[in-house]
Amino acid sequence: MHPFDDLAGLPHREVAGRLLADGWNVCGLGDWATVWRSPDGALVARVSPFEPAYQVFVALCRTLDGHPLLPHIEFDAPLDGGGRLTVLEFLTPAGSAEADAVVRRWEAALPGDPVTEVRREAERLDAEAARTIPFWGGLDHNPGNVLRTAAGEPKLVDLFYAAGLEIYRVLAENPAEIAEAFPSDQRRYLCDIAALARQAGPGELAALRAAADSIA
Known part of the structure; x- marks a missing residue:
């Protein structure tokens, strides 16, 4: 049994309460979700009450599991009422020069570049989602979506959005x-x-x- 299995299917408020009780702390607030950091600092839990799009990013990470430019997804499950809980490795913002360089690699789409592999799969998933998900927004590969690991490795996150x-x-x-x-x-x-x-x-x-x- 996975340690997060008992959170799957709960309302987002109950998930937040359990994380707080277990020593997790809020470390981020986006448009859709609140992000909690684990007591040991290794993981974050993204808790959203209403989530029309994030499962596509999770699908990207799982399709390209182990890809050096994508984060490791520790756990992912829908929540009661349409929310979503996703637990992944803790990342920090990349420097502006590093982030801009990754975006330029995305735009160049050079054969053999690991960024190009992510782009191709992301574009495939984007086209599929545009046909199946209401109010789909599309791909978002701006520099703010380039983060880094504690070891300094760049990671691409949140590559899709709902409108x-x-x-x-x-x-x-x-x-x-x-x-x-x-x-x-x-x-x-x-x-x-x-x-x-x-x-x-x-x-x-x-x-x-x-x-x-x-x-x-």
């Missing part, structure tokens, strides 16, 4: 379209994502929650 601004614009204007796009058991915590908690004003948040409740 979050569009999702929440449509939720406010036409909730029925969101109900049609996402099954009810996959959007239970639609308004709990980190970007809304960090940026939305009280009135905007109240309106979005009312729209989400109208299609619950």
